[in-house]
Amino acid sequence: MQFPQLDTAVSVQYSAAKERKVRHRAHHFLGDGRQSHVEATSSGLIWRLRYESLNNAEANRLRHFCESLHFGQTFIFIDPWTGDTFANCRLRNSAFALEAGASRTYRAQLEVEDAS
Amino acid sequence: MPVDPLLVFPASDAGFLAQFPVEYESQRRGPHNVFRGGAAIFSPAESRLKSRWALSFGHLSNGERDRMEEFLALAEGEGKSFLFFDPLGNLLQHSMDLENPVWVRSGAVDVAAFEDPQLGAAFVLTNSGTGWGSLEQTISFGHGFLGCFSLGLKWDSPVQVRLRIADADGQSELATSAMESRRAAIKRKAAATVASSTVSIQLAPNSQIIVAAPQLEIGAQASAYFPTGQRSGVVEKAYLRQDSYRWTSLAPHAHRLELIVESDRS
Numbered sequence: 089m090q091f092p093q094l095d096t097a098v099s100v101q102y103s104a105a106k107e108r109k110v111r112h113r114a115h116h117f118l119g120d121g122r123q124s125h126v127e128a129t130s131s132g133l134i135w136r137l138r139y140e141s142l143n144n145a146e147a148n149r150l151r152h153f154c155e156s157l158h159f160g161q162t163f164i165f166i167d168p169w170t171g172d173t174f175a176n177c178r179l180r181n182s183a184f185a186l187e188a189g190a191s192r193t194y195r196a197q198l199e200v201e202d203a204s
Numbered sequence: 205m206p207v208d209p210l211l212v213f214p215a216s217d218a219g220f221l222a223q224f225p226v227e228y229e230s231q232r233r234g235p236h237n238v239f240r241g242g243a244a245i246f247s248p249a250e251s252r253l254k255s256r257w258a259l260s261f262g263h264l265s266n267g268e269r270d271r272m273e274e275f276l277a278l279a280e281g282e283g284k285s286f287l288f289f290d291p292l293g294n295l296l297q298h299s300m301d302l303e304n305p306v307w308v309r310s311g312a313v314d315v316a317a318f319e320d321p322q323l324g325a326a327f328v329l330t331n332s333g334t335g336w337g338s339l340e341q342t343i344s345f346g347h348g349f350l351g352c353f354s355l356g357l358k359w360d361s362p363v364q365v366r367l368r369i370a371d372a373d374g375q376s377e378l379a380t381s382a383m384e385s386r387r388a389a390i391k392r393k394a395a396a397t398v399a400s401s402t403v404s405i406q407l408a409p410n411s412q413i414i415v416a417a418p419q420l421e422i423g424a425q426a427s428a429y430f431p432t433g434q435r436s437g438v439v440e441k442a443y444l445r446q447d448s449y450r451w452t453s454l455a456p457h458a459h460r461l462e463l464i465v466e467s468d469r470s
Contacts, residue, residue, distance in 0.1 A: 144428035151230075151292075152431055155253060159234045160246025182232035182251075188292055190224045192427075203244070 089163040091177070091200070092149045094142070100168045103138040133202040134180060135165070140195055147186055147194035154184035154198060165200050176204035211278050211286035212347045213442070213465070214271040216264070219350025219393045221422050222291035227258035253435070256445070257291070257465045264459040269451070272461065281447035285440075287344060288465055293437025294430040295351070295420040296341055296403065301433070302327040302415070311337025313407060318414060322385045323356045326416035331407040336366075338406040343438055345420065346371050346398030353403045354389035354426035356416040364408035369420075371398040387417075389426040439467045 091099050109132040115123045139150070157163065157179055165177040180199035187195040215221060234251025238244040264272065279286055289295060298304035302315050309315065312333030320326040331337040345351055353369050362381040369376050369392040376392035394401060403420055407413060417429040421437070430437075445464040452460040 148428050148430045151228075155230055155232075156433075157232070158248040159232050159251030160236060160244065160248060184230050186228045186292070188224055188226045188228070192224065 089153075089157070089161070091163055091165045092153045094139075094146050094149075098168070099166065100135070100137050101139050103140060104168065105136045106167070106169055107134045107136065108132050109134065131202045131204060133167075133174070135167070135200045137200065138195075138197050142194040142196060144192065144194065147188070147196060150196050150198070151184060151186055154179055157182075162203055165202075174202050174204065177201065178203045211275070211284060213286055213288045214268075214275045215348035215350075215396070216268050219348060219422070220291075221289055221349065222257075222259050223261050223263070225260065226291055228292055229256045230254065252468050252470055255290075255439070255467045255469070257288075259291075259463045259465065261459075261461045261463075263457075264461065265457040266459075269459040269461075276444075276449065279444050282444055285443055287347075288439040288442035288467065289345070289349065289422055290437030290439060291422055292430075293421070294432045295343060295345055295422075295437045296418055297343070297432060297434060297436045297438075299418050299429075299432045299436075300325055302329075302339060302418070307339050307341050309337070309339055311335055313337035313339055315339065320358065320385075320414055320416065323358055323414065323416035326356070326358070326414050328412060328414055329405065329407050330412045331409060334409050336406050336408060338368075338404045340402050340404035341418075342400055342402040343420070343436075344399065344440070345401045345438065346394035348394060348396040348398075349422050350391060350393040350424060351401065351420055352389055352391040352423050352426050353418070353420045354387055354429075355405060355418045356385070356387050356429075358385040358414040358416075359412065363411045363413045365413055366404075366406040368404045368406060369401055370404070371395075371401045373398050387426060391424055435469055439469070442467045 093099050162176045162178050165174050177200050180201045185197040231254050232251050233254055235247040297306045314330045316328045318326045318328045353367055365380055367378045367388055367390045371394055373395045376390055378390040380388050419429050442465050445466045
């Protein structure tokens, strides 16, 4: 599956943010010796996507995509910062949020994580 | 299939369920294990979709307030489940699969999947009989709500088609002549005593038409299409997520209330 696009043919808006979580694991030895290595089986990349002023069709497209994913199902996401394709992404916490405003414009929020 | 609920979330005088803004959240939950380092395994077969609607009513009339208070008393806080309709959703099941058995055929109507360049995932309806034929779905909708049934239609030459919403109290019907590609819609406000409604697409004898994206929603006019499968906007077991609530009355017929409704479905 491919992450959906908005009517403007892009997948995200400027309010998006990208994070990379890196965890080091330290090994302490007698005599004050220590070594550390990066502990990760995934890249730790997370894209926090926030959408403003979506129209009804765009909001429905995002919601339908998020809710039709099986639990833990991966999909293809293109990093809007680099254009790189990540073929093994997941909806973080399997969660999606939507607000339908009084003027029938929509705000949405979700997070994508690289599971590779 | 229609259910016979003991309790139904109340409709406003105009037949709406919610006032905007509406906040909606969903989260799929199930057995999973996340390992140190980020790798994870999931059990999709046992997962469930939890939905949460935050409803904010700003201008309820005295009558609407009375109906809501009666409903809240019967719901007993988080105690009892009730029938609820997703105010942002499509109330029809299997809107992407008109060959599914929830769509009942009558007469000599045949349904075949078709990919249309304008309508997308569509279906060709063929009525080879000498009388009108129909494709219809019956759902637990009524209860004083205003429903809008909409459908994408297309054919090269004019074809006689009817869109209908029918219930025990009567029916509303739109007779149209499909040509080229367009979306037709019809609305009907059900009586409070109505427990189920049937939406149908009716086709003239010996004719064909391409249809797509059927939707029944609460509202006076059609909004953007939301595709559905087995899970639709009809929530048979919803719960309030609060044991207490506060009414704020700014003036007569201007009562405010905020409610949280949740459901947990496969």
